Amino acid sequence: MMNSLVIIPTYNEKKNISIVIEKLNSLNTGVDILVVDDNSPDGTAEIVKGLQKENKNLFLVKRSNKLGLGTAYIRGFNWALERGYQYILEMDADLSHNPDDVPRLIKECKKGYDLVIGSRYCDGVNVTHWPIKRLLLSYGANKYTRIVTGLPIKDTTAGFKCFNRRVLEDIDLSRIKSSGYSFQIEMNFRAWKKGYSLKEIPIVFEERSEGESKMSKNIVYEAVFMVWKLKILSILSLLH
Numbered sequence: 001m002m003n004s005l006v007i008i009p010t011y012n013e014k015k016n017i018s019i020v021i022e023k024l025n026s027l028n029t030g031v032d033i034l035v036v037d038d039n040s041p042d043g044t045a046e047i048v049k050g051l052q053k054e055n056k057n058l059f060l061v062k063r064s065n066k067l068g069l070g071t072a073y074i075r076g077f078n079w080a081l082e083r084g085y086q087y088i089l090e091m092d093a094d095l096s097h098n099p100d101d102v103p104r105l106i107k108e109c110k111k112g113y114d115l116v117i118g119s120r121y122c123d124g125v126n127v128t129h130w131p132i133k134r135l136l137l138s139y140g141a142n143k144y145t146r147i148v149t150g151l152p153i154k155d156t157t158a159g160f161k162c163f164n165r166r167v168l169e170d171i172d173l174s175r176i177k178s179s180g181y182s183f184q185i186e187m188n189f190r191a192w193k194k195g196y197s198l199k200e201i202p203i204v205f206e207e208r209s210e211g212e213s214k215m216s217k218n219i220v221y222e223a224v225f226m227v228w229k230l231k232i233l234s235i236l237s238l239l240h
Helices: 017-026 044-052 069-082 099-110 132-149 165-170 180-193 217-235
Strands: 004-010 032-037 058-062 087-090 115-119 161-164 198-202
Touching (some): 004 017, 004 044, 004 069, 017 044, 017 099, 032 044, 032 069, 044 058, 058 069, 069 165, 099 115, 099 161, 132 180, 132 217, 180 217
Parallel strands (some): 004 087, 032 058
């Protein structure tokens, strides 16, 4: 799997980042790891720099300030494409995504699927330690997104996924301006509209045990409006 890269955006993840990297490397799958850090004041980037001495497969992009999840992934995607990676993965730094599932995502991509999504909702509801209010918000947002956009997946806002490089090469990444949940929705929608195959595989989403959630009302509002923007652009045939 030397042609696979896991991108991990970070902001104040010093309590989790070394654990995530250690767990990924313990799988012995040969995946490379790229941390995109938004100048975390807690020293996350410095921890990564220290780990680089012992991990030749670990890379770091440090940005000047907090620029958001969407732009962090776009930076990571471009970095990966420039270096010839075939399978490019998104993954959270907070251990809500189990590193053990990384080989499963890559395996499905190698079977021929263009975008494989680690889904919380394709096989019931597989989320642990979420308050019922947050679970209902997430589940409802996904249902709302499917109704408006027609996306044929149950977890439209999932942040644990594997792209075949051809998808990212074909999408004009410079036009992706959204962040948070809406970034995930937009990437899925653009890939689907271009005719690429999407596959969901079930994962268990574990709520973070360390650090603070980046969830905010603005992220939710952006996602609500994004689905209509995508719908309208699609109708007007401007979404190429």
